[in-house]
Amino acid sequence: MRIVSAEVVVTSPGRNFVTLRITTEDGLSGLGDATLNGRELAVRAYLVEHVVPLLIGRDASAIEDTWQYLYRGAYWRRGPVTMAAIAAVDTALWDVKAKAAGMPLYQLLGGACRVGALAYGHASGRDLPELFDSIRAHLERGYRAIRVQTGVPGLGVVYGVAASVGGERYDYEPARRTALPVEEEWDTRAYLRHVPGVFEAVRAEFGPELPLLHDGHHRMTPVQAARLGKSLEPYDLFWLEDATPGEDQAALRLIRQHTTTPLAIGEVFNSVHDYQGLITERLIDYVRSAVTHTGGVTGMRRLLDFAGVYGIKSGIHGPTDISPVGMAAALHLDLAVHNFGIQEHMEHTARTLEVFRTSFTFADGLLHPSDAPGLGVELDDEMAGAFPYEAAYLPVNRLRDGTVHDW
Ligand code: GCO
Ligand code: MG
Numbered sequence: 001m002r003i004v005s006a007e008v009v010v011t012s013p014g015r016n017f018v019t020l021r022i023t024t025e026d027g028l029s030g031l032g033d034a035t036l037n038g039r040e041l042a043v044r045a046y047l048v049e050h051v052v053p054l055l056i057g058r059d060a061s062a063i064e065d066t067w068q069y070l071y072r073g074a075y076w077r078r079g080p081v082t083m084a085a086i087a088a089v090d091t092a093l094w095d096v097k098a099k100a101a102g103m104p105l106y107q108l109l110g111g112a113c114r115v116g117a118l119a120y121g122h123a124s125g126r127d128l129p130e131l132f133d134s135i136r137a138h139l140e141r142g143y144r145a146i147r148v149q150t151g152v153p154g155l156g157v158v159y160g161v162a163a164s165v166g167g168e169r170y171d172y173e174p175a176r177r178t179a180l181p182v183e184e185e186w187d188t189r190a191y192l193r194h195v196p197g198v199f200e201a202v203r204a205e206f207g208p209e210l211p212l213l214h215d216g217h218h219r220m221t222p223v224q225a226a227r228l229g230k231s232l233e234p235y236d237l238f239w240l241e242d243a244t245p246g247e248d249q250a251a252l253r254l255i256r257q258h259t260t261t262p263l264a265i266g267e268v269f270n271s272v273h274d275y276q277g278l279i280t281e282r283l284i285d286y287v288r289s290a291v292t293h294t295g296g297v298t299g300m301r302r303l304l305d306f307a308g309v310y311g312i313k314s315g316i317h318g319p320t321d322i323s324p325v326g327m328a329a330a331l332h333l334d335l336a337v338h339n340f341g342i343q344e345h346m347e348h349t350a351r352t353l354e355v356f357r358t359s360f361t362f363a364d365g366l367l368h369p370s371d372a373p374g375l376g377v378e379l380d381d382e383m384a385g386a387f388p389y390e391a392a393y394l395p396v397n398r399l400r401d402g403t404v405h406d407w
Contacts, residue, residue, distance in 0.1 A: 001026060001060045001100065006052045006089075008034070008044050011384035013351040015175060016040045016392060017323040019379055020047060020088035022096060024060045030095030031379055032088030033292045033326030036080055037175050038394040046085045050074075055089065061100075063093045067298045083270035083295050090296025091329045091375070099374040105329070106369060109301070109336035116366025117334035118145060119345035120213055120238075122172060124161040126151035128201055134162070135206060144365030145211035145238060145342060150198045152191050157184050159217045159397075159407065172346075173320055174394050181393035186405050188219055192228055199235035211238040211342075213264075218242045218406040219397075222251040229259030238342065239264040239286055239315065245406050246274075252283040264288050267317040271295060272303040279310050286341050290317035292326035297333065304337045313341030320346045324356035328377045331360055331369035343367055355383045 005023045010016065018034040034043045051070065058066060070086045071077060098105040106112055121143040125131025131150055138146050149160030149172070162172050176182050195214070202212065214237060220228060225243035232240065241264040244251040255263065264286035269275060270293050278284045287307050291300045304314050314337060316330040327348075334343050345367060348356070357378040359370035370376040397407035 001028075001096075003055050003058050003060050006055045008047050008052070009379060009381070009384050010040060010044055010389045011355055011387050012390050013355045013383070013387040014349050015173060015320060015352070016389055017352075017356075018044050018088070019323060019325055020092050021379065022055065022060065022089070022092040024096060026100075028060075028096050028099050030092035030099065031325045031375060031377060032091035032095070032296065033323040033329070034084045034088035035292060035321055035323050035326065036084045037321035038392060039081070040389070042081050043084045043088075046081050047088065051085050051089060060093055060096050063090060063097065063298060066090070066093060067295065071295065078271050078273065080268070080270050080293055083299065084293050087292050087294065087296035087299065087326075090298045091291065091325065094297045094329070095374040102373050104369060104371045104373065105297070105332040105375055106335040109297070109332060112335040113338055114335060114340065116363075116368045117331055117340065117343040118365060119143065119343045119362065119367045120145035120147050120211070122147050122149070122160070122346055124149040124172060126161060128198065131198070131202070132205055135202065142363065142365050145213065147213040147215060147344075148199065148202055149215065150195065152187070152194050154190055155185060155187060159184075159219075160215055175321065175392040176395070177390050177392045182395045184395050184397050184407065185400060186219065186397050186407075187400055188224055191219070192224060195228065196231040196235075199232055199237070203235050208236065212236075213238045213241065215241040216243040218245045220244055222254040225251070225255045226258035229255060229261035229263070232261050233259065237261050241265065241288060242267065249277050249283075252278055253281065256283050262286065264315050267293075269294070271299065272306055275303065275307070279307050279312055282310055282312070284312060286313050286315035288315050288317050290322050290326060291329040291333065292322050293317070297329055300333055301337070304333065304339060308337070308339035311339075313339045315341045316343055318344035318346065320348055320352075324348055324352065324358045325375060325377050325379075328358065328360055328369055328375040331367050332375065334367070335369065351387070355380055355387065
């Protein structure tokens with residue numbers, strides 16, 4: 001089953017997506033997501049200039065060999081651009097293989113371990129009334145686990161808080177179509193003073209059972225994160241995510257020594273090696289990588305199997321900058337791995353779903369990838385062409401004195 005073509009489609013139905021389509025001599029085609037928020041064209045160039053020429057004529061069924069060929073063969077390993085490009089190839093080849101077998105991908109990965117993947121939605125509010133409305137709206141839509149992000153008194157726009165609440169959508173999209181990145185203002189001490197009271201109020205209003213998550217988005221020092229983890233213990237979080245910047249892995253050791261709040265990290269990681277110490281020392285509870293940024297189904301499976309040996313579970317990254325193709329790949333893995341934890345879910349816009357025809361479903365708080373052969377997602381080229389690329393940037397965050405801070 002030789003590969004005869006590989007094309008990269010960049011489309012922007014409200015936000016940018018990079019998709020690879022691989023077609024074989026038998027006329028089968030597969031899709032892979034290569035979207036890297038705010039740096040989309042770098043992955044496009046990597047694929048078009050350096051990967052597509054190597055794919056033509058290769059055996060589409062040799063997935064592991066192709067993964068190693070692109071990873072070890074490039075000499076320059078890891079990094080988000082390389083690993084997103086490898087992810088797109090890998091995911092597209094799994095899509096092809098599953099279509100050739102006439103099976104949904106999760107069957108090829110070993111079959112379903114559960115009826116669906118528990119999903120968490122993103123609730124947020126600038127103040128408590130807005131936040132409560134947002135949580136209620138998510139519960140009405142069927143969510144059984146909820147991420148809680150809150151405004152902070154005295155600060156303007158805060159990460160993870162929807163610009164308007166009460167309308168049709170509550171999701172938060174950090175990339176904005178501006179000539180330069182938007183600059184936000186941040187004060188960690190104000191945040192630390194405010195957040196425990198918010199969780200106390202949410203527990204008082206919604207009771208002890210609802211799983212609650214929170215994302216610190218890399219903004220704290222290890223000591224600050226340890227303090228937040230401790231102060232949130234009474235509110236029984238499902239996880240505290242990205243408490244400190246991911247590249248400083250030793251920081252997690254300090255946080256772990258001070259709190260029993262479960263920890264999740266890894267959305268900016270791109271290989272199993274980024275987690276080696278975190279997993280073997282059991283410093284985290286959930287791995288947060290995206291299939292799209294971690295070398296695809298093959299890279300993610302390797303990571304999850306390694307994590308599983310240490311009792312660490314999955315929490316696959318699923319914001320709207322993961323395309324429906326990347327999301328579908330995550331859902332097939334969610335069903336097939338034993339150490340599933342939870343799946344992040346931000347619904348894509350109606351316009352995005354006109355470009356990407358999905359078959360996955362959300363009901364009673366659970367996501368299911370569907371039983372369509374392959375990933376179960378098709379790309380409508382005509383619709384994709386109607387939405388050309390538009391530059392968009394993630395924000396830059398500054399402390400009150402102007403110092404650039406982690407965002
Ligand atoms: C999350 C993430 C996202 C990122 C985004 C950056 O937990 O979903 O923090 O919201 O900010 O993916 O591109
Ligand atoms: Mg996050």
